[in-house]
Structures are given as C-alpha cells and as structure tokens.
Amino acid sequence: METIQEIAARVYEFGNNSADGNSTMKNLLGGKGANLAEMSSLGIPVPPGFTITTEVCKEFNELGQEAIIGLITPEVEKAIKNMEGIMGAQYGDTKNPLLISVRSGARVSMPGMMDTVLNLGLNDEAVIGIAEKTGNERFAWDSYRRFIQMYGGVVLGMKPQSKEDIDPFEEIIEHLKEKREIQHDTQFTIQDLKDLVYDFKDVIQKSTGQNFPTDPWEQLWGAIIAVFNSWNGARAIYYRKMHDYPDDWGTAVNVQAMVFGNMGAGCGTGVCFTRDAGNGENRFNGEYLLNAQGEDVVAGVRTPQQITKMGSQRWAQLAKIEESDRAENYISLEELMPDIYKELFKYQNILEQHYKDMQDMEFTIQSGKLWILQTRNGKRTGSAMVKIAIDLLKEGLLDEKQALLRIEPNKLDELLHPVFDPNALKRATIIEQGLPASPGAATGQIVFFADEARKFRNTILTRIETSPEDLEGMNLAKGILTARGGMTSHAAVVARGMGKCCISGAGALKIDYKNRLLTVDGKEYHEGDWISLNGTTGNIIEGKVATIEPELSGEFGEIMKIANKYATMAVRTNADTPKDARAARKFGAKGIGLARTEHMFFEVDRIKAMREMILADTVKGRRHALEDLLPMQRSDFEGIFEAMQGLPVTVRLLDPPLHEFVPHQLATQKELAEDMHISLSAVKNKVAELQEFNPMLGHRGCRLGNTFPEITEMQTRAILEAALNLKAKGIEAKPEIMVPLVSTLNEFIAQEEIIRKTADTVFKEYDDTIPYLVGTMIEVPRAALMADLIAKKADFFSFGTNDLTQLTYGYSRDDAGKFLPIYLEKGILKADPFEKLDQEGVGQLIKMATEKGRKIKPKLKVGICGEHGGEPSSVEFCHNNDMNYVSCSPFRVPIARVAAAHAAIGKG
Structure with missing residues (x-):
C-alpha cells in the first residue's frame, strides 16, 4: 500500500460543470464517482459533491477510523465549502441547511450491496429551517423520519440480520398504519411524521443506549465510516465472490448535495x-x-x-x-x-x-x-448483452473488437439454457401475470425466504419484495417472483445482473409469510408447490413446463462469427456420445479434445461383458469378453467420428480403476455369478482383490493397458476400424489416441508399441490406412517434469488439469469440500483450483512441460481437456502459452470461443 505521503489527493471534487476526475479513473474514484465527474464535465446537471477514493478505503482497513478521519478532514471541509457555494446553503446551518447524501461506489456496479445514507444534516432545528425555507412542512418531516430510519439501520446497526429479526422502524410504521387505517406512507399526516421521528429516536436510544446524533459533522463521519465498513459486509463479500471481484479493491465514498423528489407537486x-x-x-x-x-x-x-x-x-x-x-x-x-x-x-x-x-x-x-x-x-441479461453489442456495432459506435470485448464470456451461459417448449406453453395454466423483469424460463418449488433457497433442488423465491439481504437466496433460486416493485426494483436489477429469470410487480399475489402461503384469486399455493415463470412474457404458470434446447442463431451467431475471426486458439469439446458431439459442433467446437471410453462401458448391455473381462483369470478369457465389447466400441466411435465430420477426435484409452466396473451389492453379485456360471465366492473374491487403498493412485490409466495389453489392443482396433469404415463411406475421420496417466517414458513407449502394432494389423486386414496420432495426457507432475523425454515419442500433449491439480496440490477432489470452503472464506486460497486454473503452481507445470516438449518437437500439438477448458481466465492462460486448443463441455464451447478471442485481442 502507498504510504501517507505518497497519496497526492484523497478527495476529488465535482460540480458546476467541472471536476477533478473523469471516467477513466474508476479504479480510484469507483464507477459512480468517476461517472459523476465525467457527467459534470459534460455539462450534465449533476448535484455537486466529492469522492473519497478507494485508496482511503484500503487505508481505513489498515489504519482504522480515527486515523482516517484525521487524514481527510481538511480535504472534506474544503469540498463541503465548495458545495455550499454552488448550492447557496450551509451544511450544519439551522435556517438554510445544506443536506447531503453519502453513497458507496466500487469500481464495478454492485447494486444494493453496500450502504447509502440520505438527508444528512437534519436535526430538530434544521427540520424547522427546511420547513420554513421550502414552505413545505410535510416534506421536511418526511425527510427527517427517512433520515433517522436510514441512519439507524446503516450507521447504528439496527438492520434485521435474518428473517426472524424484526425491523424496529418498520414495526413502528406498520403499527401506525394500522392505527390510522391507511396503506401507504404518502397518506401520513404531518403529525404522523412527527410522531414517527420521536418514536424512531426513542427506539434508537433503547436499542443502542445512545441518543440519535444531532451534530451534522458527527452524522457525516458516521455515514462515511459506515460505507467503508459495508465493503466488508456479508452481502458485499458474497457478491464479490459470486462475480469473482477481488477483496482488495475497496470502495469509494460519494458525498453529494441532496436534491429532493419528495417536495410535493412537480417533484x-x-x-x-x-x-x-x-x-x-x-x-x-x-x-x-x-x-x-x-x-x-x-x-x-x-x-x-x-x-x-x-x-x-x-x-x-x-x-x-x-x-x-x-x-x-x-x-x-x-x-x-x-x-x-x-x-x-x-x-x-x-x-x-x-x-x-x-x-x-x-x-x-x-x-x-x-x-x-x-x-x-x-x-x-445475456441476450441483451449480445444484441446491444451487435446493434452498437451496426450503428457505428463500436468496431468489431470493441463489440466482442463487451461480451462477458460467462454470461453467455444464460443463452445456452433450455427454454420453454412453445407446444407445452399452449397447454399451460396461467396463474397470473406480472412484469417481465428479467427474461428466461424457470421451473421450481415455491420458497418464501431467501435463506431457505436450498430447501429444494429447484426453487422459485417468492417474496412481497426483495432486499439486498436476499442476495444469496436469489443467486441459488432458479427464478424470482415478487408481488411489488417495477422493472427497476432491486429484484429486477439484481436478477438481470445474475441472468436470473424474474417476474416483479405481480400485484394480485397475496403472500402470507407466517403460513408460507401464496394466494391468487382465492386459489392457494403452498411452500414446495411447483410453479413456472416465463420471464419473457411475465406469465406465472402452474406446475412444471417442458423445455427445449436453445439455438445458436441471430445476434448470438454473429458474435460467434466475430469471435472466430479474432481467436487464434481452437476450442474443442469433451464428448463421449454422438449426441454430445453434435451439440458441441452446433456450438462451434473444432473437434473433440476428450472422448472418455469408460463411459461407454457402463450401459446395461455392455457392463456384463466388461465384468466378464475383469473376472476372467486368463488372457484367453479376457480376449473372449473383449471380442463382445469390440463391436459396441466400434459403433460408438463411428457415431462420434461421423458427428464431427472430419474434425480431430482425441480418444482417451480406458482410465478408471477396474473396481468401478464390478458390482458391490450382493444381489448384483449373485446375478453376475449366475450369468457367468461361477460361484458367488469367486465374484466376491475378485471384488475384494480389486479393492485398493487409494484407487485414484492405483491400478488405472496406462497401468491397466500395460498389465492387460489386450484392453489397449481392443480399443485401438475399435478406433481405427471405425475410422476406416467411415472412410469407405466417404466420411473423413481424424483419430488421436491418447494414453492416460503416464508418469515415465517407458510407460508411454509400452503403450505406443501396442497401439502401433495393432494399427499395422488392422491396416493389413483392411488393405487401407488412415493418418492417426498417438499422444499422452499430462496429468501427473512427473510427466510434466519429463516432458522433453516423452515428447520424443508422443505426437501430442493434452493436459488433464483435473488430476494435475489434484496431484499437484495433494487435494482429493472428492474430499476437498470438507476444507476448501473454509480456505476460501479465510483467504488461504483466492479461488477454488478445481474451478479456476492455478496459474502460479499447476500453470507453471503446464508452461514448463509445453516449453520442454516443443524444444524437442517445435510443432508439438498441445491442449487442455480438464474442466478449466471452459473457464475464461484459464482459457486466456492457455492462449498466452501458445496452446493449440482448449477442450470443454459442449455447453461451455461458446464461452471458451469468446474467451479465446478476448485473449487474442488483448495479446494483440
């Protein structure tokens, strides 16, 4: 952090068509402060004010409250004087008081996540001065009661922390409404507002043990410190984690002259x-x-x-x-x-x-x-993001690169979710209609409280209105439904930012939190009942509605074309079936980076043959079982190769330990024994024999192929025969055979010899050949260290980042859930390494192995096929290290394509 002496200014002023800052200074002034300065310079009518920088927030977190107030007091007093001159009023005056607002302002928009206080400067004397100055006593007392309520909640800590807590201010308001038999705040009389002020002060004194502060400067410092503290509030932390924003950014504080929309007519x-x-x-x-x-x-x-x-x-x-x-x-x-x-x-x-x-x-x-x-x-929303970028491109406001950079890769995920089937909608029962606040299709079970959004697998958070405290529940829910609020309410704005389906302002809904009951036109819906939301039309639908897969077309298709134009690294897919391969190809995949053959063995008609092979005591017995599996595997590969139409397909040979294929339940073991005409004890003994202390480090991967070479022979034959069969039909196939879990050069050589020998045999039998590659999956740290030796024999490297991360950290993916969340919460880790590639550790192994391999073979093909292949920052890392491709799940392909284009534009 910069020392105190090195910071030239901690406060930046704006107003009266001039400003100290501008819109390029968002990191220092926050997004709000930078834009206020920019608008002021553009001549837009902005109430004057000043911004306390994000650097001061960092200092506050290190030095504390008293030190910060001492540091910035001279600059704040000077800025307040400037505001007074522009507005013709004086802060702290009782006859002509300047009232101010204090708002947060991070470098990115975080709607509702941090705190705001309005109407600072009011006290028992100033409220009378405002009433006389404006000739509007009602406005003055309404502003005062709002200020006390907001200050009490934000600065004095009287906000409810959970659904069980009661907001003391709202309780007073509701009690007065019942007593007066009114529904809206606008129906309060002046005396009502005065009574609220006194009641609010009384509840503050009883709850906090201190009187409400009447000194305007005490109010100001209290609000500024509260905004700084809100950067580390629970909802702000959760929002940052949700969007992957760093904790060390800090927030700016914007202090601005109040202007009033609640002064009556014309306001x-x-x-x-x-x-x-x-x-x-x-x-x-x-x-x-x-x-x-x-x-x-x-x-x-x-x-x-x-x-x-x-x-x-x-x-x-x-x-x-x-x-x-x-x-x-x-x-x-x-x-x-x-x-x-x-x-x-x-x-x-x-x-x-x-x-x-x-x-x-x-x-x-x-x-x-x-x-x-x-x-x-x-x-x-994701669809709006794409359309706006393309429209601004067509309108000449952006060029292609700028339009592409407006696309947040992860937000494209919204466009790839299923949508309601139009035929199913024709038969649907519409309960009611609200405002289509955020489009999409959501089906789930009703929950009424945000902290219960995990109660069911799919939930619809149903509220009278949402608040910033509901953020986590909103994120977990499939859709959001509110009885109140418009298209710019908290629910609507936050839902759009999340890409979450939302319907707001459905006024006919009667929500009873106490009894967990939703009533519409006399019909009741209870917690757990299924409803569906059509965020495009605003229709609230009874029960579940069938969905269909989305299409990559229109503006979405145009963005993908632009991405193709600038991306230099290919995006492949991880696909084990022809259906997945076709889906990925539709989304623009340039091949398959990982086809896992073991997934093909678990189907009912295949698992029996697989178990027979495992239970066989002789090579002859295993070969007999593998002969039954051969046509099944060959058919699978024919389907995948045909779906990819001449694009490369990397097939990983059998990887998991054999114990995963054998039955562990007694009934299934008996059934297998009967089918194979062997004793139950023989099956039990084999299952026990295959059991390993640590199967993920045991008899799996290339170790299987080297101890049971007939498995590698059968799989090689299936792959190449499938490719030759398609060639005979005029369809090109480009197989790449990948040996998994190699840690020594000799392991790879042993497998390569089996593959090459089998290939020669198949080519002689067919009297034909096809080009194919033999490479390896680098997923063991030792393989990365030995990459230059392995590259002498391997045609390609594919980094299996899932296992490479697991083995580099020594974290079990299956058990890391016990401690990883705590590590993330405490900051021991900045990100989950299984979700985002660890560039400092695992990434260095990848970089080193790539460099070592290409020293031996300058044109060595290199890619990754772990889950990181669809994560934007990991894609950027791969681009920057000159990889040929990344591979990811089919529905992450468009995300990776845009991320690859972003990386190319950024590097350029």
Missing part, C-alpha cells in the same frame, strides 16, 4: 435505461414515482409508473388496465411532464453516445428542475 424520482436491459431492444425506458426519493423506486415498496407513453401502454396491457384508467391514474412522465421528459431524453442520448454503451441512469425532479444523479453501464 419525482426515477430510474431509466437507454435500451431495454432485458432483451436489448433499442428503446428508451424506465420508471418514476411522484413525490418520492430514489430509494422508494428500487426498494419496490411502491409500484412505479413508466417514463414513456409506449412503455406505459405496454405495462397497462400486462397489468390488464384499461387505457382510460391508465391515462388518468398511471400516466407516463412523457405525458405528465413533457418538457422534463425531452430534457431527460436528450441527456440519455448524450450519455449513451459518449460511453458507447447502454446506460442505467438515476434522476430526480425537484420543483420542475431535472437533476441526473448517476449513470453507469447498465446491468443486462
């Missing part, structure tokens, strides 16, 4: 998007509330109105509201405040053109004046 607040965040359509859209503050829109406690007339009419159709009723009670901002709408539309166009991306903007209208509070690159 409002809203959120808008320059394009549709759900489907990517080039359509300005958003929501607003009259006489409200910004938190009211995202919290979902009131269903907001639409910004555009078209959007309002669409919403009315979904909500089944007549046009006359809509125009009177649900009027759009475009119709209600046409001049404000035109100004807002102008700014959204300026900002999208400037940032060359879809923007998510927050705004406030105070007494007829428009203020823009924030802009950021909007969260979007």
